[in-house]
Amino acid sequence: AQRVTQPEKLLSVFKGAPVELKCNYSYSGSPELFWYVQYSRQRLQLLLRHISRESIKGFTADLNKGETSFHLKKPFAQEEDSAMYYCALSGHSGGSNYKLTFGKGTLLTVNP
Amino acid sequence: GAVVSQHPSRVICKSGTSVKIECRSLDFQATTMFWYRQFPKQSLMLMATSNEGSKATYEQGVEKDKFLINHASLTLSTLTVTSAHPEDSSFYICSAVQGKETQYFGPGTRLLVL
Numbered sequence: 185a186q187r188v189t190q191p192e193k194l195l196s197v198f199k200g201a202p203v204e205l206k207c208n209y210s211y212s213g214s215p216e217l218f219w220y221v222q223y224s225r226q227r228l229q230l231l232l233r234h235i236s237r238e239s240i241k242g243f244t245a246d247l248n249k250g251e252t253s254f255h256l257k258k259p260f261a262q263e264e265d266s267a268m269y270y271c272a273l274s275g276h277s278g279g280s281n282y283k284l285t286f287g288k289g290t291l292l293t294v295n296p
Numbered sequence: 297g298a299v300v301s302q303h304p305s306r307v308i309c310k311s312g313t314s315v316k317i318e319c320r321s322l323d324f325q326a327t328t329m330f331w332y333r334q335f336p337k338q339s340l341m342l343m344a345t346s347n348e349g350s351k352a353t354y355e356q357g358v359e360k361d362k363f364l365i366n367h368a369s370l371t372l373s374t375l376t377v378t379s380a381h382p383e384d385s386s387f388y389i390c391s392a393v394q395g396k397e398t399q400y401f402g403p404g405t406r407l408l409v410l
Contacts, residue, residue, distance in 0.1 A: 220401075228340070228389070228401040270339065283330060284391075284399060288339040 186211045186275045190287035197261050198295050205256040205290045207245075207271030216274040217247055217254040218284070223267045231256075231269070241265070261294045268292075298324050300392045302402035309380055310410055317375045317405045319390030325370035326392035330399065331363070334387040346373045380409040 187210040197203050209215060219231040232240045234247040234254060245256045254271060271287040299322040309315050319329055328347050332340040344365050346352045352365035362384075364376040373392075377384050385408050391399040 227403045228391075230398050230400075233398070282328070282393060282399075283342055283345055285342070286339045 186215070186273050186285045188271050188273050188285050188287035190269075190271055190290050192290045193288070194291050194293070196293045196295060199263055200260050203258050203261040203265070203292065203294075205269050205271075205292065207254045207256065207287060209252050209254065209271075209273050211252075211273060211275050213275060217245070218272040218274065219243070219245055219254075219256050220270045220272055220286075221267050222270070228270070261292075263294045263296055266292055266294045298392070298394075298398075298400040300326075300390065300400045300402040302388075302390055302405050304405060305403065306406040306408070308408045308410065311381050312379055315377045315380055315407060317377075317388055317390075317407075319373045319375070319392065319402055321371045321392040321394075321400070324392075324394050326373075326394055327370065328393050329367060329373040330391045330393075331365060331373075331375050332389045332391070334389060334404070336387075340389060343375075377407065380407070382409045385409045 189208045217234040220228050221231045222228045243258045245254050247254050268289050268291050270289045272284040274282050274284050301320045303318045331343045333343050334340050342355050343358045344352045344354045346365050346367040348367045348370050354360045367373040387404050387406050389404040390402045393399045
């Protein structure tokens with residue numbers, strides 16, 4: 185079974201402060217990890233995926249297989265980063281079903 | 297970028313009636329579409345996986361006779377909530393993927409059953 189845990193329901197930081205949104209996963213195989221973001225009144229959209237190893241909007245996330253974590257980090261938070269962030273895992277069981285398992289989400293608020 | 301639409305965006309219906317929600321990939325062919333349900337302030341729960349031309353695969357605990365899914369073409373999947381009841385009120389979201397690419401999400405449909 186695959187499971188994604190986001191321990192923080194709410195996270196509040198001040199503008200310019202570093203931010204880290206935690207994500208831990210449980211999966212027996214080789215997972216693919218994603219971070220999705222949902223801004224107020226907008227649809228869910230992909231922020232980044234671990235295989236891309238890229239930085240989007242200043243955010244990065246490193247897959248740590250030893251700790252089974254995929255924490256999302258940004259060194260200097262901006263007010264426009266305020267949103268709901270979901271960590272998700274895709275398990276390739278059988279190779280044909282790339283379904284996503286989502287964590288419960290963390291609501292990030294960046295205060296001025 | 298890839299765009300996924302849903303129709304309607306919101307619907308109110310009486311208990312016992314059936315409601316159909318459409319999910320369309322506007323600028324790409326979706327080999328697979330997924331249907332999710334999201335309760336207020338909660339995460340997305342996968343309901344079923346829909347592959348074009350074949351029967352949908354439902355997650356454990358999801359009644360396939362209650363939530364009928366049809367994926368008739370590579371750009372359209374429909375979810376029909378049959379004999380809807382108040383407990384079916386929720387936010388229903390679809391996503392579409394082409395091959396092994398990223399899932400693109402629709403804007404969601406808010407269903408309220410009175």
